[in-house]
Amino acid sequence: MSTSLEPVSDDIETNDNIHQNQYLTFLLGDEEYGVDILRVQEIRGWDSVTTIPNAPAFIKGVINLRGTIVSILDLRERFGIESVEYNELTVVVVLRVKGDGKDRIMGVVVDAVSEVYHIAENELKDPPDLGYAINMDYMKGMATVDEKMISILDIDQLMSLRDLDQATESGEQLA
Amino acid sequence: MARILVVDDSASMRQMVAFTLKGAGHEVVEKNDGVEALTSAKTESFDLVITDVNMPNMDGITLTKELRSLSNYRFTPILTLTTESSAEKKMAGKQAGATGWLVKPFNPNQLLATAKKVLG
Amino acid sequence: MSIDMSQFHEAFFEESFEGLEIMESELLTLDVGEGDVEIINTIFRAAHSIKGGAGTFGFMNVSEFTHVMETLLDEMRDGSRDVTQYAVDSLLGSIDVLRAMLEAARDNGDVDEGMVAERYAILNNILNKGDEAASNSEAEPVGAAVTPGIAQVWQISFIPHTDLLMAGNDPVRMFRALSELGEVQATVDLAKLLPFNELVPEDLYLCWTVTLAGDTLKADIEEVFEWVEDDCDLSITLLDDAEPRELGSDNDSPVVSTPPQEEITPPPASLKAESTVPVMENSPTKPKKPTEAASIRVGIDKVDEIINLVGELVITQSMLDQAGDDLEANAELSASGDSASQKINADILLRLSKGLAQLERNTRELQDGVMRIRMLPISFVFSRMPRLVHDLSSKLDKKIELVVHGEETELDKTVMENIGDPLVHLVRNALDHGVEIPEVRLAAGKPETGILNLNAYHQGGNVIIEIKDDGAGINKKKVLAKAIEKGIVSSHDKLSDDEVNNLIFAPGFSTADVVSDVSGRGVGMDVVKTSINKLGGRVVVQSEEGKGSVFTIRLPLTLAILDGQLVTVGGESYVVPLIAIIESLQVDRAQINQVAGKAEVYKLRDEYIPIIRARSVFGLDDGVDDLHESLMVIVEVDGAPVGIIVDELQGQQQVVIKSLETNYRKVETMSGATILGDGTVALIWDVNGMVGVHKKKSHKN
Numbered sequence: 001m002s003t004s005l006e007p008v009s010d011d012i013e014t015n016d017n018i019h020q021n022q023y024l025t026f027l028l029g030d031e032e033y034g035v036d037i038l039r040v041q042e043i044r045g046w047d048s049v050t051t052i053p054n055a056p057a058f059i060k061g062v063i064n065l066r067g068t069i070v071s072i073l074d075l076r077e078r079f080g081i082e083s084v085e086y087n088e089l090t091v092v093v094v095l096r097v098k099g100d101g102k103d104r105i106m107g108v109v110v111d112a113v114s115e116v117y118h119i120a121e122n123e124l125k126d127p128p129d130l131g132y133a134i135n136m137d138y139m140k141g142m143a144t145v146d147e148k149m150i151s152i153l154d155i156d157q158l159m160s161l162r163d164l165d166q167a168t169e170s171g172e173q174l175a
Numbered sequence: 176m177a178r179i180l181v182v183d184d185s186a187s188m189r190q191m192v193a194f195t196l197k198g199a200g201h202e203v204v205e206k207n208d209g210v211e212a213l214t215s216a217k218t219e220s221f222d223l224v225i226t227d228v229n230m231p232n233m234d235g236i237t238l239t240k241e242l243r244s245l246s247n248y249r250f251t252p253i254l255t256l257t258t259e260s261s262a263e264k265k266m267a268g269k270q271a272g273a274t275g276w277l278v279k280p281f282n283p284n285q286l287l288a289t290a291k292k293v294l295g
Numbered sequence: 296m297s298i299d300m301s302q303f304h305e306a307f308f309e310e311s312f313e314g315l316e317i318m319e320s321e322l323l324t325l326d327v328g329e330g331d332v333e334i335i336n337t338i339f340r341a342a343h344s345i346k347g348g349a350g351t352f353g354f355m356n357v358s359e360f361t362h363v364m365e366t367l368l369d370e371m372r373d374g375s376r377d378v379t380q381y382a383v384d385s386l387l388g389s390i391d392v393l394r395a396m397l398e399a400a401r402d403n404g405d406v407d408e409g410m411v412a413e414r415y416a417i418l419n420n421i422l423n424k425g426d427e428a429a430s431n432s433e434a435e436p437v438g439a440a441v442t443p444g445i446a447q448v449w450q451i452s453f454i455p456h457t458d459l460l461m462a463g464n465d466p467v468r469m470f471r472a473l474s475e476l477g478e479v480q481a482t483v484d485l486a487k488l489l490p491f492n493e494l495v496p497e498d499l500y501l502c503w504t505v506t507l508a509g510d511t512l513k514a515d516i517e518e519v520f521e522w523v524e525d526d527c528d529l530s531i532t533l534l535d536d537a538e539p540r541e542l543g544s545d546n547d548s549p550v551v552s553t554p555p556q557e558e559i560t561p562p563p564a565s566l567k568a569e570s571t572v573p574v575m576e577n578s579p580t581k582p583k584k585p586t587e588a589a590s591i592r593v594g595i596d597k598v599d600e601i602i603n604l605v606g607e608l609v610i611t612q613s614m615l616d617q618a619g620d621d622l623e624a625n626a627e628l629s630a631s632g633d634s635a636s637q638k639i640n641a642d643i644l645l646r647l648s649k650g651l652a653q654l655e656r657n658t659r660e661l662q663d664g665v666m667r668i669r670m671l672p673i674s675f676v677f678s679r680m681p682r683l684v685h686d687l688s689s690k691l692d693k694k695i696e697l698v699v700h701g702e703e704t705e706l707d708k709t710v711m712e713n714i715g716d717p718l719v720h721l722v723r724n725a726l727d728h729g730v731e732i733p734e735v736r737l738a739a740g741k742p743e744t745g746i747l748n749l750n751a752y753h754q755g756g757n758v759i760i761e762i763k764d765d766g767a768g769i770n771k772k773k774v775l776a777k778a779i780e781k782g783i784v785s786s787h788d789k790l791s792d793d794e795v796n797n798l799i800f801a802p803g804f805s806t807a808d809v810v811s812d813v814s815g816r817g818v819g820m821d822v823v824k825t826s827i828n829k830l831g832g833r834v835v836v837q838s839e840e841g842k843g844s845v846f847t848i849r850l851p852l853t854l855a856i857l858d859g860q861l862v863t864v865g866g867e868s869y870v871v872p873l874i875a876i877i878e879s880l881q882v883d884r885a886q887i888n889q890v891a892g893k894a895e896v897y898k899l900r901d902e903y904i905p906i907i908r909a910r911s912v913f914g915l916d917d918g919v920d921d922l923h924e925s926l927m928v929i930v931e932v933d934g935a936p937v938g939i940i941v942d943e944l945q946g947q948q949q950v951v952i953k954s955l956e957t958n959y960r961k962v963e964t965m966s967g968a969t970i971l972g973d974g975t976v977a978l979i980w981d982v983n984g985m986v987g988v989h990k991k992k993s994h995k996n
Contacts, residue, residue, distance in 0.1 A: 292472060
């Protein structure tokens with residue numbers, strides 16, 4: 001079945017120049033994370049999902065996105081942070097994930113969406129060795145904006161099929 | 176330009192011939208059967224008839240003979256399309272009254288040149 | 296002007312493949328020795344068309360190859376050659392080669408040149424054994440050549456016969472053509488002119504002498520008069536040339552035609568064998584699976600039906616629209632409690648309700664109509680079978696008769712494209728392992744000729760295909776032993792006869808000691824089953840030793856839509872494909888028995904059916920409830936019934952299948968998802984997967 005989604009931002013290929021190095025940031029608790037804005041399909045409020053049996057805990061289930069079946073991940077659970085209850089403010093960021101030869105659409109549940117920042121390549125630093133640190137493979141780097149520390153995520157790695165399969169098998173989280 | 180009747184039971188050949196002629200501005204009527212072609216010829220008038228030889232129901236040779244027996248087609252150019260390069264098939268066409276022939280395979284330009292030749 | 300011919304290629308290929316099928320089926324009906332002229336003619340014409348088209352569109356190898364076949368057929372039809380079994384078989388083999396060549400041309404692929412050369416050799420061998428050599432070595436002499444580049448002056452004497460005009464030819468055109476070759480000067484000769492009152496209006500009495508100055512070959516001039524060479528006296532001489540050459544109607548040497556024909560000779564076998572073109576994997580006798588085409592031929596009646604249905608839909612829509620408008624118009628008034636307008640409201644609501652019912656009907660009819668567009672008769676697949684049976688039975692030295700029923704049964708095009716290979720495998724299996732050799736059959740009191748039945752019919756929203764043979768049946772002992780050996784079942788398992796027979800579909804199963812050339816090749820019954828399951832279908836086998844076997848394939852009418860039973864498990868709705876359901880019932884606690892620890896079985900009539908609980912398969916709370924008043928859906932898995940306990944049974948409905956894999960990944964227990972009327976997602980069960988997960992989980996514990 002084909003995806004018939006209308007992108008919020010323009011096609012990745014054609015608008016590289018304008019939107020390059022722009023990141024949409026969102027909050028999980030006190031921490032701020034960012035994703036490449038060219039990968040953001042749309043932002044939705046949280047609505048009920050249909051659970052998938054035997055899926056890892058961080059896969060909340062699937063939703064109907066204008067006729068296409070899209071899975072929703074909870075990043076708090078993915079990162080092993082204490083989870084919270086969803087409410088009207090809870091947001092789902094729908095992302096285009098590249099990998100394994102094709103594009104997939106997946107949504108991530110976050111507390112709230114923050115800002116769009118322009119962060120140049122050379123401003124991205126290697127992440128320091130933090131306590132609860134997320135696996136470094138899933139990050140592109142860290143940046144400081146307005147005295148805030150933002151962790152820029154590599155969503156292709158974060159949501160790769162390989163990882164999903166592994167997590168399903170072992171029921172693990174990513175801490 | 177001219178009204179041309181194209182008769183061939185092979186759709187791909189017919190399409191190619193019709194397309195080529197239409198592209199040159201002619202009006203083309205396609206028939207995939209000799210009997211239908213004859214009926215069509217009786218009710219409409221054509222400036223040129225191009226027909227395949229090997230067809231079921233009524234072959235091109237018979238169609239040519241039938242056309243020639245119609246008063247308004249006595250001098251109409253009729254061309255047969257044939258893959259046989261032997262003399263007899265060509266002669267059979269001529270004896271039936273065909274003006275000339277076109278040997279398959281031919282390319283569109285040859286077709287157009289020949290059509291031009293007979294249409295003046 | 297150049298014209299892109301490739302737009303006609305698709306039509307040409309379609310026609311040619313159809314032509315090949317005609318040739319093949321007619322060849323199979325040809326009686327050796329007699330050779331019905333009509334049949335041979337049909338075959339000849341089909342070959343002839345392919346040759347012509349191939350030449351026109353530039354597929355010279357196809358054209359040349361077909362020419363050789365055509366020559367052979369021509370001899371057969373004019374009686375100069377007998378219709379021998381060898382010749383027929385060789386032609387059948389040639390059809391396969393030709394098919395491969397056409398496919399290579401269409402897909403821009405390679406053809407096994409060695410195979411082509413081999414086939415050429417066979418055909419030519421047959422041709423040369425005859426009294427007359429084929430006429431394909433006719434050499435066309437070129438007209439007397441003159442060194443080009445030197446301006447020459449030709450003298451042309453053109454004396455048309457009086458009836459030259461009768462065939463629609465006109466000297467004016469010839470002069471025009473000549474003038475394109477060079478400078479023309481013509482003098483008319485009135486010698487033949489009759490007195491005015493004797494003139495016949497349609498006759499031509501004029502003659503001409505023409506001089507043509509130019510850099511022209513004689514052949515070019517001859518070409519101008521090509522069509523009328525029999526209708527005139529023509530002489531073309533080169534001024535200053537001592538030996539004029541005369542061309543006229545008495546000379547029978549063939550005139551050069553345009554374009555000059557190339558001599559068609561098949562490439563010598565030895566040369567081609569050294570080519571480095573990669574060898575094709577499939578042997579020529581195996582019909583290749585048709586690549587999925589991007590187009591479909593639809594009967595115009597189906598299209599008209601859709602147009603009608605859409606028309607009705609439009610009417611219904613405007614009806615509802617109108618009702619909506621009226622409701623709005625009436626709203627204010629009715630809000631104030633005015634009783635008259637309340638009555639109007641009630642009327643409008645009635646109209647709305649009727650309109651909605653109509654909408655439902657329209658939608659359903661339109662859906663059916665549209666689905667029918669993708670439906671084609673199964674004859675497209677069944678047509679491969681006669682040839683297959685013919686070839687295999689001779690290869691195996693068995694006598695087998697193929698009886699086909701229900702060729703007109705329609706099914707979805709995509710399903711049909713994918714069911715071909717599994718069907719072929721099942722037929723091969725029946726012929727190879729099922730039907731016995733004549734001696735064995737006679738010894739068993741059976742008729743020498745085995746019968747293979749191929750039936751197709753519609754049943755309750757599905758297509759049923761049966762492959763039935765009256766052969767030896769499945770050797771249950773051997774199958775069970777092999778299954779135990781491969782660890783598929785344990786020696787302690789109690790299996791019904793049906794379950795044992797269906798073990799042949801288990802992965803990794805093969806009882807053939809030698810992977811026979813016919814049905815081996817690593818394509819096992821498990822691949823057949825997987826392919827059929829992928830199409831949303833099921834396959835089971837029933838067999839009786841000594842009597843024969845029946846393979847029954849059940850397929851959905853379409854790939855996109857499924858008839859499902861909605862169930863609730865753990866608060867979520869799921870869809871169970873009806874095609875897999877045997878029956879549903881309310882659990883009677885008394886019939887549940889525990890077996891060997893945790894496994895449960897249910898006594899249904901006189902069978903013990905294993906039970907699994909959907910909740911535990913899904914990893915939900917193990918509410919060790921006593922199943923009082925629970926509901927159970929009995930499904931068919933690997934030929935045997937399995938009961939699945941669910942919380943609730945909802946209704947049955949048709950659902951549109953949506954992919955889970957596109958944006959997520961494959962889920963073992965689910966075959967896909969759908970969107971229900973309320974917009975929420977419901978997952979569709981894969982019952983085989985569920986049983987698999989259940990097994991895994993119970994082994995873990």
